[in-house]
Amino acid sequence: MRLLGIFSFMKQFFVCLFMLILITMGCQRTPNRVTIQVDDEQVIISTNAITVREALNVAGITLNELDRVEPDLYAQLTPEMMIQVMRITETITTELIIIPFERRIIPNEALPEDEQQLVQIGSNGQEQITRKITYQDGQEIDRHQVSHEIVQKPVEEIIAIGRKAGLSDIPIDGIVAYISGGNAWLMSDHSSARRVVTTKGDLDGHAFSLSPNGERLLYSRNITDVITAPLNELWQVDTQIVGETAISTPLKGVLYAEWSPQISETVIAYSTAERSPGSPGWRAYNDLWLWDTKSNIETATEIVPANTTNLYAWWGTDYYWSPDGNSFAYSNASQVGIIDIVTKTIMPLMDFTPYETNSNWVWLPSIAWSPDSRFIATVIPSNPQQFDMWIIAVDGSMQINVIEQVGMWSNPIWHEDGIIFGQAVNPLRSVDSHYMLMMMDWDGSNLHRIFPIAEEIGLTFPDVAVARNESIIFVIADNLHLLDFNGLPPQALTIDGQSHQPQWVIPLTKTVNVSVTTVISD
Template sequence: MRLYHPRQAPGAIRCGHPGWINLLAALLLAWITSACAAPQATQALIQVELAADGETLKVNLNAGSTVQQALDRAGVGLDALDRTEPQSYTVLSDGAKVKLIRVSEIFEVEQVVLPFERQTLRNESLPVEKEVLIQRGKNGLQEITYRRVFEDGVEVSSQPIPVNSVILEEPVPEIRMIGVQTPFSPVDIPGRLYYLRDGNLWKIEGNTGDRRAVLTTGDLDGRVVSVSPDENWVLFTRGSDVDGRINDLWAGFIGEPAEGGSVAGQEDQTLVDLGVDNVIHFADWAPGSNSKIYFSTVEPRPTAPGWQANNDLLSLTFADTGWTTQWVTIIEANSGGVYGWWGTEYRWSPDGRWLAYARPDSIGYVDYKTREITKTLDIVSLQTFGDWAWVPGTAWGPDGNVLYTTEPGVSEGSNVAESSPDFDMSAGRFDNGSFLRLVRQTGMFAYPLASPLQQLSTGDLEYQIAFLQAETPERSETSAYRIEVMDRDGSNRRTLFPDEESPGIDPQQYWGAWSTAPLPDGGGLALAVVYQGNLWLVDVNSGETFQVTGDGLTTRVIWR
């Protein structure tokens, strides 16, 4: 029997052949892998409602989208002021509602009238209740810009919001002068009295009833008031409106005008800005000069006392045209010793030979030619436990040989002069450096003043010293004071003013001035005194007193 077998195609795999087994394994592996893989899911969608520009839109978004993405999908843009509820970064959920609020603003400009102020100046040279219009008032004009806010066309600002203000025209105050002439009898005087009253400088000549304003800027701060040797100019400080500046130093012409010229006190009087600011302690004319001045400066500070002293000394020369020289430095800015932040006082001797200085820790003199400082007397610096420092007051004798001052003493039960309540008046000479205590326990604010030289019946020349004596020397910082007078050597001491029935004097550095000659009609030398804001004259020989002003506005006095 013949057997026949089917022919196998080339490359075919027989069952049981290794290739067949590999194929089955690969198919099985692919099936197992596909069975274990995670199912592919489509990302979920959410739908939100968008209200914008008067329409409501349904917007489909991917889950996790924000308000901003919803706006982008809807093709809605945001302007700079527009806002949404909820805010644009908020993630939305299905069914959320979004509101777009269109915000706009407009600006309106309004002009407002600024009413002028009314000021009244009291003038003792006018009869009582007589009124004179000095300056007509004029309203000013202010421009104010307001902002109004709208949301979806509806105004939401409760009232317009001011965002800018400009003064187009400053108001001009109305100034009226009213007479307050006092019933004080006029008194004949030698020389001329200058006194600072309510920010203006006044002059009395001949008798106390003849007075007139010679400088009427109204802003003299009283730090510096000095009349030139020829009495044609006054050196003064005036308050400053500039931020970070205390005051400015000026010179004003107060002499008699040339024929056909203006009268001092009118708007066109000559004023020269010297270009110097922040002068607290010293500015004065050079001896014998009517155009050269010396001065010292400070740096303003926001904390008490309001400055940091430079303790410098400078000079300049000016002309009535407004021209000034460059500053010449005599003493460079320096620390000023103990408590030097307060400052240094300077004082010329009558003959111009010496320029004394006084500061919290010493007294001495400046050689303004060699620009050297010489210390003559050490002062134990007083601990004030406050934002001020004590500087001893000084006064030259009329011959320029002796300087009078005040220095701390040592009280019983205390050996520490820095805290001693005792203060004594001393006198000394710069040529030999010796100082002698003349009066014990005057108080810290004695501020001595030396009279002019007087010729005695013997032909000798003498002078007197007036000073402030504390009523309670052990508490002299807060005590009231009374004026006492003594001979130059401390003898013949007596209380002069005010009388026992009247309150004492509030001590000030510039409390008074000596007359340049005796009062007429057999009177003696007189003292002009600032007492309770009024000007008084006191005959030193007889003790007779004369009240000159009564408006309570006088702060300084100069007798020439």
């Protein structure tokens, strides 16, 4: 009986084992036959792989980073599936495109009627276009531009043609100096009495200053483009004598020069730089000097030594002489402040984050002095795209944000009755916005627009000169205009399309003797 039981158990065991083997064999996957299209070939495999990715691994097919696969790599295999591997490659190409120069014809009152003169030789520019090209299995399927960069800006050809101005003769108090076509021009008493002071067309605009009595004009000339030569030369001319020969001063490489605001016309302030290759073409020293032009240059007094302490120091520092002649306001890429002439001390008033131009130029705040020399008006960035107007006491006792979002080129001008400034039409994109001319009282009240009177396009940059309270001279489309505050449209003073940097002086009738010895002594 015992043997019979053992035999029965063994029989049942083997029957179960046999059934288990049959079940296991029945559950095994049938290999899938799939076709893989890759590299212009078809690869056929039979595999027990579950996903497309596994099938590619079985076939020994390596995928590159950009390759695409259809169906998706995680799709489950099915019998007779077709898998397509698309080889994707990308290339970056650059192309230089010629930018043709434009030709501009400008009227010139200094030339005989209809006579033409080449003012500037035109040259083509170059733009580098970078594109990304995508290929699928060797065939281009996409091409788009990644970036573009102006490698060389085109230089327009300028031809001057003699034209007599067809403008109304407008009375003008005092003397107006301005730059047109690289030359210095003067108007005196009325607009038709304008005359050219220089004829070489080489004023670079770094220095351009009319003395407080209107008798002397200071200007800088770019004599040569030789890289080893000084940046420019500083010249002066007597404005009272027609045809007077200009005088070259000993100063060379000047970024800023200005006559003393006092009636003593012989003292100037200046700052220097050296010529450098590439843009902008100079490297500033950020120094400040006073010099009596009737004395030897060796007698010049250093107020601020050469330095590179501020951010973007290579661009330079802007200086603004106070009306009382006792101090300077200054602005650099990250700060505005005051410099005392006697003690030579520098007092920062406000710091700010530099504006990132992402180019080869640097934005500096413009500054306007109050007539009593107690305050300055300036424009300060509160964030990368917002520029606000501030009034700051020079002793640091008061800082008021009077108007928000005026724009980076607001360029305030302070006169006896208030402040004139530009208001950006698009204040959060003020770098290339047009501007309206606005006026307000010293405390920011009585804000109103003075130009444009109607809904016109406005100004590209508020380039304004003020000599009296009732009117201003400013630039519209590269021509000077006189605007009286009587609600009437501005009157054109020039039509040459090249006028800028107006200086307007109404000489005082009373002569004041000012000693400058204590100002420029160590």
